[in-house]
Amino acid sequence: xxxxxxxxxxxxxxxxxxxxxxxxxxxxxxxxxxxxxxxxxxxxxxxxxxxxxxxxxxxxxxxxxxxxxxxxxxxxxxxxxxxxxxxxxxxxxxxxxxxxxxxxxxxxxxxxxxxxxxxxxxxxxxxxxxxxxxxxxxxxxxxxxxxxxxxxxxxxxxxxxxxxxxxxxxxxxxxxxxxxxxxxxxxxxxxxxxxxxxxxxxxxxxxxxxxxxxxxxxxxxxxxxxxxxxxxxxxxxxxxxxxxxxxxxxxxxxxxxxxxxxxxxxxxxxxxxxxxxxxxxxxxxxxxxxxxxxxxxxxxxxxxxxxxxxxxxxxxxxxxxxxxxxxxxxxxxxxxxxxxxxxxxxxxxxxxxxxxxxxxxxxxxxxxxxxxxxxxxxxxxxxxxxxxxxxxxxxxxxxxxxxxxxxxxxxxxxxxxxxxxxxx
RNA sequence: AGAGAGAUGGCAGAGCGGUUGAAUGCGGCGGUCUUGAAAACCGUUGAAGGUAACACUUUCGGGGGUUCGAAUCCCUCUCUCUCUACCA
Numbered sequence: 001x002x003x004x005x006x007x008x009x010x011x012x013x014x015x016x017x018x019x020x021x022x023x024x025x026x027x028x029x030x031x032x033x034x035x036x037x038x039x040x041x042x043x044x045x046x047x048x049x050x051x052x053x054x055x056x057x058x059x060x061x062x063x064x065x066x067x068x069x070x071x072x073x074x075x076x077x078x079x080x081x082x083x084x085x086x087x088x089x090x091x092x093x094x095x096x097x098x099x100x101x102x103x104x105x106x107x108x109x110x111x112x113x114x115x116x117x118x119x120x121x122x123x124x125x126x127x128x129x130x131x132x133x134x135x136x137x138x139x140x141x142x143x144x145x146x147x148x149x150x151x152x153x154x155x156x157x158x159x160x161x162x163x164x165x166x167x168x169x170x171x172x173x174x175x176x177x178x179x180x181x182x183x184x185x186x187x188x189x190x191x192x193x194x195x196x197x198x199x200x201x202x203x204x205x206x207x208x209x210x211x212x213x214x215x216x217x218x219x220x221x222x223x224x225x226x227x228x229x230x231x232x233x234x235x236x237x238x239x240x241x242x243x244x245x246x247x248x249x250x251x252x253x254x255x256x257x258x259x260x261x262x263x264x265x266x267x268x269x270x271x272x273x274x275x276x277x278x279x280x281x282x283x284x285x286x287x288x289x290x291x292x293x294x295x296x297x298x299x300x301x302x303x304x305x306x307x308x309x310x311x312x313x314x315x316x317x318x319x320x321x322x323x324x325x326x327x328x329x330x331x332x333x334x335x336x337x338x339x340x341x342x343x344x345x346x347x348x349x350x351x352x353x354x355x356x357x358x359x360x361x362x363x364x365x366x367x368x369x370x371x372x373x374x375x376x377x378x379x380x381x382x383x384x385x386x387x388x389x390x391x392x393x394x395x396x397x398x399x400x401x402x403x404x405x406x407x408x409x410x411x412x413x414x415x416x417x418x419x420x421x422x423x424x
Numbered sequence: 425a426g427a428g429a430g431a432u433g434g435c436a437g438a439g440c441g442g443u444u445g446a447a448u449g450c451g452g453c454g455g456u457c458u459u460g461a462a463a464a465c466c467g468u469u470g471a472a473g474g475u476a477a478c479a480c481u482u483u484c485g486g487g488g489g490u491u492c493g494a495a496u497c498c499c500u501c502u503c504u505c506u507c508u509a510c511c512a
Binding site for chain 1: 442443470471472473474479480481482491492493
């Protein structure tokens with residue numbers, strides 16, 4: 001959520017930012033917010049004055065009662081009736097005004113950073129760098145959905161039987177590879193100074209509001225109606241919310257957390273071509289890194305996180321590229337976002353395996369996540385996160401790119417974790 | 425799940441209808457003393473809105489109510505603890 005003071009003081013900057021994000025009616029909503037805000041503040045002032053008057057009278061009555069001046073007390077009491085009515089009306093207006101303002105603010109996406117390129121769709125994203133050798137496979141090479149059948153390591157039919165489409169069952173070396181990747185990612189993050197967290201994978205509504213999954217994206221999450229809890233779409237939600245309503249000290253910063261969790265996404269309406277096999281699932285595993293930093297350090301931190309993620313891809317010997325997302329493709333919450341994609345040899349496609357974002361104060365504002373600056377004033381922090389990494393597409397690329405006539409070769413770094421070097 | 429108790433500032437813990445945003449202790453910060461440190465002593469110390477700065481308003485788990493006035497009384501929700509039941 002954008003800060004109201006920013007909108008008030010830098011209207012044009014906000015409008016430009018919204019337009020870069022392809023937000024329709026940017027000008028209109030900013031004007032609406034400003035008008036509502038002004039109304040709210042006028043209302044607030046009037047209410048404050050009314051309450052101050054009531055408080056004054058109440059104190060006076062208290063003193064008069066003590067002194068036994070009943071007549072004067074009764075007289076003062078009579079005066080309070082109209083004030084009471086007035087403050088009731090004002091506070092009702094204020095509430096309505098606040099909720100209208102809140103609603104408008106919830107609708108507004110984060111502003112993109114200056115570096116974010118203009119553009120409307122994924123086509124306009126900028127490839128920043130590419131690393132690793134792209135395999136040149138002929139048609140004899142199998143896509144991963146054939147390979148998992150051939151070696152019997154992931155079973156979609158069983159998943160359908162016990163749950164539904166998009167819930168694969170990993171078996172034998174497939175399950176072991178999955179576990180190996182999780183441990184490898186967690187160990188690498190720990191080495192890089194991240195504190196490992198094992199959060200709940202069901203969260204309440206407040207948490208979803210604070211990180212920006214709600215309002216409006218409820219259709220993307222599974223919901224346990226009886227208890228009003230959401231299954232997390234990413235570990236970002238519980239981990240970032242660990243710091244909701246907190247004021248951190250500078251020496252506690254930066255916060256660096258890593259967590260492995262399953263992630264659940266309904267993916268309503270997004271099924272179609274390109275979603276075969278492990279490419280898109282309702283449940284998948286992911287290791288997520290989260291950082292919380294002071295405002296002036298967040299972009300440096302984002303580079304650090306991006307480097308960490310790239311390091312993982314290099315160690316896994318996967319060809320990858322890094323994209324800088326354009327204004328139209330960047331997520332609602334993010335100010336700047338890098339996508340990391342690996343090349344999947346048999347599908348001959350780039351698959352997104354990570355997304356590292358700086359949210360600046362957008363989440364912190366909803367989270368009420370602040371720190372005390374050197375002047376003793378509380379200031380919003382910046383939140384960042386990135387996948388390090390999402391498992392299924394890594395698995396897909398590993399299987400496809402490392403297939404040989406003998407079987408699937410396991411990258412060196414993983415062998416200590418898998419206990420085998422070949423799936424055959 | 426049943427019965428009971430409770431939720432107050434960073435923590436501990438008073439207050440139970442009237443200048444109480446809240447005693448006291450600990451912690452934090454500043455100072456005196458000291459070569460330095462500790463101890464002792466003095467001062468200071470929640471958050472949000474608002475203001476040029478004051479003023480002022482809100483906030484004692486959340487929401488609602490009674491009252492001129494609520495941390496204090498009533499209703500309701502949530503959470504925590506103890507006992508019982510159940511369970512990995």
